Each structure stands twice: as C-alpha cells, then as structure tokens.
Amino acid sequence: MSGRRALATIALVGWLVVVTGGPALAAPAPTPTPTTEPVPAGVFLELTPSTVAAGYLVGIKASCTDADDDPPGDTEAATVDSTAFDEVTVEPQFGHLTGTVTIPADTRARSYRVVLDCPGFMGGTAETNLNVLNDSRPSRGPATGFGGTAGDDDSTLVLTGGVTALAAGLVLAVVTLRRRRAA
Numbered sequence: 001m002s003g004r005r006a007l008a009t010i011a012l013v014g015w016l017v018v019v020t021g022g023p024a025l026a027a028p029a030p031t032p033t034p035t036t037e038p039v040p041a042g043v044f045l046e047l048t049p050s051t052v053a054a055g056y057l058v059g060i061k062a063s064c065t066d067a068d069d070d071p072p073g074d075t076e077a078a079t080v081d082s083t084a085f086d087e088v089t090v091e092p093q094f095g096h097l098t099g100t101v102t103i104p105a106d107t108r109a110r111s112y113r114v115v116l117d118c119p120g121f122m123g124g125t126a127e128t129n130l131n132v133l134n135d136s137r138p139s140r141g142p143a144t145g146f147g148g149t150a151g152d153d154d155s156t157l158v159l160t161g162g163v164t165a166l167a168a169g170l171v172l173a174v175v176t177l178r179r180r181r182a183a
Helices: 002-020 155-182
Strands: 044-048 051-053 057-063 078-082 085-093 096-102 110-117 125-133
Touching (some): 057 085
Antiparallel strands (some): 044 057, 078 110
C-alpha cells in the first residue's frame, strides 16, 4: 500500500511543478554590493562613464592640486580637451573640478585621448581615454541556430504537451493501482 501512495504522490508533485512553474518561482540571484574606490590625490582626471555612445553626456571630475597641498582643494578653473568634443572648462566645486560635456552625435566610434590642462606655470596635466560607441542596435539577433531560425514561438504547445503527458501518466498510475487492489 505504501508503494502505491508513493507513486501517486510522485505523480501529483510532478504535475504540480509543471502546472505552477516551480522552477520559475526560484529566488533570484543576489546582486553584488557596489564598492567605492578612493579618489586619487594630486592631479587626476576621471570620466563617468568612460565608455559612452555618441550623443550622450559624460561627467568630468578632476583635480589640479598637489598631493601634499594642505588643505587640498581646487580654487581655479582648468580646461579639458579632446578630439571627441570641444574644449571644456571645469569649475571648482566641493574641492574638485567638475563639469559635463555631451559627445556630439556624429562622433566616430573609437577611443579618444582626453587631456586635463591645469592653470599656472607649473600646473601639470593628466590624461585618460574616452571610448565612444556606435549607438546602433540590431533589430533582431543573427539567424545562427535554433533561436534565430526557429520561426514562431511554440512554447505554449510544449507546455500543453507536457501537462497532457503528466495527466496521462497520473491516470495510468491510478488505473494500475486500482487493478492491483481489485486483484
């Protein structure tokens, strides 16, 4: 008798998993905690983001102070220049030089050198790279296998077939158990 109940229980659980979508209800993967990196001391230049599509905005954060200045803080404006955009003046704000620039929409996709030019006779320079991407996106994926060449979405047909097969298995298990009980 216990074997029959076990078989019926297995069939019922299998049917419930398919019908309710048990695997789809699994807990999502945890997201990593963002970390912050310390801002470098001295003359530096940071772009946020450092990779951007043409036509979008880039934030600039820089400093022209020496690492041993006490108290550290920028009080004079400086210039940032690149072939990706025209010359930009970064202004002192909260102890650093900040500014924004929009990358022109007709800028070619490639890596551009960006240079900070600090004011004064011994001002110094800093440089970094800005990667500009093409903003075009494909309308659909390449036809390179099952996913691209499959045609219509038959997922409802597959799900219906799976539920039907499980129901037939459950009916067969019940009929088998009743025949054994009758014999």
